[in-house]
Amino acid sequence: MEYLFTVLSGALAGFLARWYMLRRDYRQYPSYPQGWAIHLFLGFIGGLIGAVIVPAFLEGDFSAISFLLLAATQFREVRNMERNTLTAMEATEMVGRGSGYIEGIARVFEARNYLAIWVALAVAVTSQIFDPNRPLQLVGGLVVALFLSWVLNRLMQGNVIGDIAHVELVDLGFEGPLLTAGGVSVMNVGLAEDRQTWLEKGLGVRIRPHGPDAKATLANIGQMQAIAHDVISMIGLYMDVGEQEFVPIVRRERESGSLVLAVIPSEQDAEALIAAVKGVPVLEGAIRKPLSSRAGQELD
Numbered sequence: 001m002e003y004l005f006t007v008l009s010g011a012l013a014g015f016l017a018r019w020y021m022l023r024r025d026y027r028q029y030p031s032y033p034q035g036w037a038i039h040l041f042l043g044f045i046g047g048l049i050g051a052v053i054v055p056a057f058l059e060g061d062f063s064a065i066s067f068l069l070l071a072a073t074q075f076r077e078v079r080n081m082e083r084n085t086l087t088a089m090e091a092t093e094m095v096g097r098g099s100g101y102i103e104g105i106a107r108v109f110e111a112r113n114y115l116a117i118w119v120a121l122a123v124a125v126t127s128q129i130f131d132p133n134r135p136l137q138l139v140g141g142l143v144v145a146l147f148l149s150w151v152l153n154r155l156m157q158g159n160v161i162g163d164i165a166h167v168e169l170v171d172l173g174f175e176g177p178l179l180t181a182g183g184v185s186v187m188n189v190g191l192a193e194d195r196q197t198w199l200e201k202g203l204g205v206r207i208r209p210h211g212p213d214a215k216a217t218l219a220n221i222g223q224m225q226a227i228a229h230d231v232i233s234m235i236g237l238y239m240d241v242g243e244q245e246f247v248p249i250v251r252r253e254r255e256s257g258s259l260v261l262a263v264i265p266s267e268q269d270a271e272a273l274i275a276a277v278k279g280v281p282v283l284e285g286a287i288r289k290p291l292s293s294r295a296g297q298e299l300d
Contacts, residue, residue: 003055014047014120050120082106100222162278164214181260215257220286236266
């Protein structure tokens with residue numbers, strides 16, 4: 001019972017840190033309450049692992065530490081679970097997330113459990129340092145938990161499209177049956193009534209990269225698909241199932257590396273469309289930095 005307070009405070013801090021990092025937004029994932037129950041329980045397990053490391057180390061029980069670290073590695077199964085779940089859900093999406101987006105989400109959920117372990121470990125160490133002064137243990141643990149949770153959560157937040165590119169409206173038009181957005185050919189629309197629908201209800205944007213690094217990042221197919229998926233998740237979609245002529249399309253302008261998006265939203269609000277595009281996350285797996293290489297610097 002000597003380390004009971006240390007273990008309980010660390011485990012609780014890890015659990016609450018995972019709760020703080022678990023949020024639902026326009027993507028409605030994870031679902032409530034089943035998804036939350038799974039991830040909060042895993043967060044508690046992670047917090048318990050981080051908290052127990054301290055007394056195990058102080059008692060010199062290094063075999064227990066090895067076992068705890070081995071148990072922590074099992075959180076990689078969280079990534080597999082999320083990947084399988086989201087992949088199974090792809091068939092129900094009007095516009096799919098794409099494998100790149102799914103892998104990014106799965107990585108985030110795995111990493112957040114490790115962050116819960118770090119928070120629990122830090123709080124347990126702080127609690128043990130101030131033992132047996134209970135007020136200092138409580139205050140010190142609370143300060144460390146709040147600060148570390150905030151810092152780690154901020155570090156986990158990546159860039160969005162608005163950070164690496166300029167987003168502007170462009171006109172939609174037709175060159176014969178070819179739909180164009182800002183002069184870039186997007187797709188073939190055969191029926192005259194469908195072409196009229198695009199002209200009346202459709203909107204187009206150009207995503208202009210800020211530099212060579214952003215240009216290379218936007219060239220990723222997974223990033224392009226993520227843009228289409230997230231935009232319709234935020235502003236809605238006009239099309240019905242099977243209406244392929246109204247599917248939102250992202251195309252790349254070969255000369256400039258800019259992307260164009262043509263979409264018929266549920267509401268024709270240009271400002272909302274621009275805000276939605278700017279808020280799409282940059283996929284971790286799509287990030288490219290050619291300027292970091294010597295060859296890329298010579299091309300710039």
